[in-house]
Amino acid sequence: xxxxxxxxxxxxxxxxxxxxxxxxxxxxxxxxxxxxxxxxxxxxxxxxxxxxxxxxxxxxxxxxxxxxxxxxxxxxxxxxxxxxxxxxxxxxxxxxxxxx
Amino acid sequence: xxxxxxxxxxxxxxxxxxxxxxxxxxxxxxxxxxxxxxxxxxxxxxxxxxxxxxxxxxxxxxxxxxxxxxxxxxxxxxxxxxxxxxxxxxxxxxxxxxxx
Amino acid sequence: xxxxxxxxxxxxxxxxxxxxxxxxxxxxxxxxxxxxxxxxxxxxxxxxxxxxxxxxxxxxxxxxxxxxxxxxxxxxxxxxxxxxxxxxxxxxxxxxxxxx
Amino acid sequence: xxxxxxxxxxxxxxxxxxxxxxxxxxxxxxxxxxxxxxxxxxxxxxxxxxxxxxxxxxxxxxxxxxxxxxxxxxxxxxxxxxxxxxxxxxxxxxxxxxxx
Amino acid sequence: xxxxxxxxxxxxxxxxxxxxxxxxxxxxxxxxxxxxxxxxxxxxxxxxxxxxxxxxxxxxxxxxxxxxxxxxxxxxxxxxxxxxxxxxxxxxxxxxxxxx
Numbered sequence: 001x002x003x004x005x006x007x008x009x010x011x012x013x014x015x016x017x018x019x020x021x022x023x024x025x026x027x028x029x030x031x032x033x034x035x036x037x038x039x040x041x042x043x044x045x046x047x048x049x050x051x052x053x054x055x056x057x058x059x060x061x062x063x064x065x066x067x068x069x070x071x072x073x074x075x076x077x078x079x080x081x082x083x084x085x086x087x088x089x090x091x092x093x094x095x096x097x098x099x100x
Numbered sequence: 101x102x103x104x105x106x107x108x109x110x111x112x113x114x115x116x117x118x119x120x121x122x123x124x125x126x127x128x129x130x131x132x133x134x135x136x137x138x139x140x141x142x143x144x145x146x147x148x149x150x151x152x153x154x155x156x157x158x159x160x161x162x163x164x165x166x167x168x169x170x171x172x173x174x175x176x177x178x179x180x181x182x183x184x185x186x187x188x189x190x191x192x193x194x195x196x197x198x199x200x
Numbered sequence: 201x202x203x204x205x206x207x208x209x210x211x212x213x214x215x216x217x218x219x220x221x222x223x224x225x226x227x228x229x230x231x232x233x234x235x236x237x238x239x240x241x242x243x244x245x246x247x248x249x250x251x252x253x254x255x256x257x258x259x260x261x262x263x264x265x266x267x268x269x270x271x272x273x274x275x276x277x278x279x280x281x282x283x284x285x286x287x288x289x290x291x292x293x294x295x296x297x298x299x300x
Numbered sequence: 301x302x303x304x305x306x307x308x309x310x311x312x313x314x315x316x317x318x319x320x321x322x323x324x325x326x327x328x329x330x331x332x333x334x335x336x337x338x339x340x341x342x343x344x345x346x347x348x349x350x351x352x353x354x355x356x357x358x359x360x361x362x363x364x365x366x367x368x369x370x371x372x373x374x375x376x377x378x379x380x381x382x383x384x385x386x387x388x389x390x391x392x393x394x395x396x397x398x399x400x
Numbered sequence: 401x402x403x404x405x406x407x408x409x410x411x412x413x414x415x416x417x418x419x420x421x422x423x424x425x426x427x428x429x430x431x432x433x434x435x436x437x438x439x440x441x442x443x444x445x446x447x448x449x450x451x452x453x454x455x456x457x458x459x460x461x462x463x464x465x466x467x468x469x470x471x472x473x474x475x476x477x478x479x480x481x482x483x484x485x486x487x488x489x490x491x492x493x494x495x496x497x498x499x500x
Binding site: 358 | 407408409410411412413414415416418419424426428438440441442443451452460461463464471472473474475476
């Protein structure tokens with residue numbers, strides 16, 4: 001999975017029928033240390049993530065391992081909202097500090 | 101999924117038999133802010149997208165999650181026509197404004 | 201799918217048993233405008249493509265969506281020979297012109 | 301698989317339900333000669349790897365080939381702890397020497 | 401598939417149980433013309449390849465299309481030992497010449 005930050009939303013009326021009801025979020029990938037990277041993804045949201053939150057993105061067939069998503073044409077999904085990222089050099093990110 | 105813009109079409113007479121009837125579109129990937137990227141893809145179209153429209157491309161096995169596509173050798177499909185892209189900094193793209 | 205040009209062949213005697221009878225082509229990826237890219241692939245051929253022809257390459261599990269290929273360890277296949285590539289700026293490639 | 305080094309952990313309370321009980325490790329990819337690369341991954345751990353250890357990361361659907369992981373939305377998993385890496389030029393890495 | 405050269409071996413005692421008995425080879429990817437690339441992979445071996453040999457690497461789910469490998473967490477496998485690579489410009493590689 002990759003670390004990313006929720007940046008916005010993508011809206012589509014005309015889409016593959018099974019995508020009805022799927023929420024599309026614009027997410028920007030983050031480096032290991034939290035710097036925004038040029039890469040982004042439009043990901044389905046199954047955890048109710050909000051703008052600015054750090055999340056984990058699962059891609060490929062992993063993005064469809066969720067009830068009701070097995071046959072939807074998605075290749076990226078927000079699967080977790082990150083609380084903390086800790087490394088050998090100490091705490092790198094804490095949602096509590098970021099959103100206080 | 102990735103944001104892309106429809107640039108053209110690819111025609112093939114001699115192809116894997118199950119690809120009969122599949123429309124191939126030439127799509128150019130866009131950066132998060134809408135700039136054209138050097139990367140492109142030839143994608144199957146299941147939503148009837150037209151030249152210049154912004155779309156979402158699903159790749160890998162996700163590209164085959166559509167009625168009748170499960171056993172076709174495609175690895176990229178246009179799965180949605182984008183209406184709007186909104187970010188924390190405001191509206192980034194609106195089809196209505198782009199095509200008025 | 202990606203645009204590529206047939207450059208040559210790869211021959212192997214000692215291989216995974218199910219690869220017997222699979223023809224391996226050396227293909228060079230092309231940019232959207234037809235320039236050769238540094239990336240290449242060794243792809244199985246299911247359409248009888250010849251040297252110099254422009255083709256479409258399907259990668260990943262898409263490369264095995266062909267009768268008798270479902271259980272073969274291939275991750276790239278030539279799935280179509282390209283007749284024309286047309287973009288908003290006009291005809292970019294025509295097999296007829298290329299091979300006359 | 302790719303060589304990587306365990307750098308830390310990622311904690312998430314709000315996540316896709318089937319991810320309960322999955323341990324997320326922050327892993328940094330290594331070059332063939334053991335230099336840290338800028339790329340990282342957040343990987344599920346099924347072997348009990350510890351900080352600083354060299355491991356093998358399997359990505360894509362390969363990351364879910366483990367009892368109970370088939371339907372979890374993970375796309376990267378720590379599948380082995382590396383003892384030694386040997387090349388034609390000699391021993392490149394030995395866990396015993398690294399952790400003595 | 402990609403061209404690669406066998407460079408060495410990776411040994412692991414503590415690993416996902418189904419990986420018992422799998423031989424891990426360190427392989428270095430080659431450019432189309434045979435130059436070593438910075439990218440490498442640790443690949444399972446199902447053909448008995450030896451150091452210095454040119455091989456074909458299949459990645460993703462293609463790497464598990466071999467008897468007994470369907471449920472093993474591998475994402476790269478050596479599936480063929482290359483005899484020759486021929487291009488429109490002539491013979492690029494011949495195992496016979498390389499190992500005489």
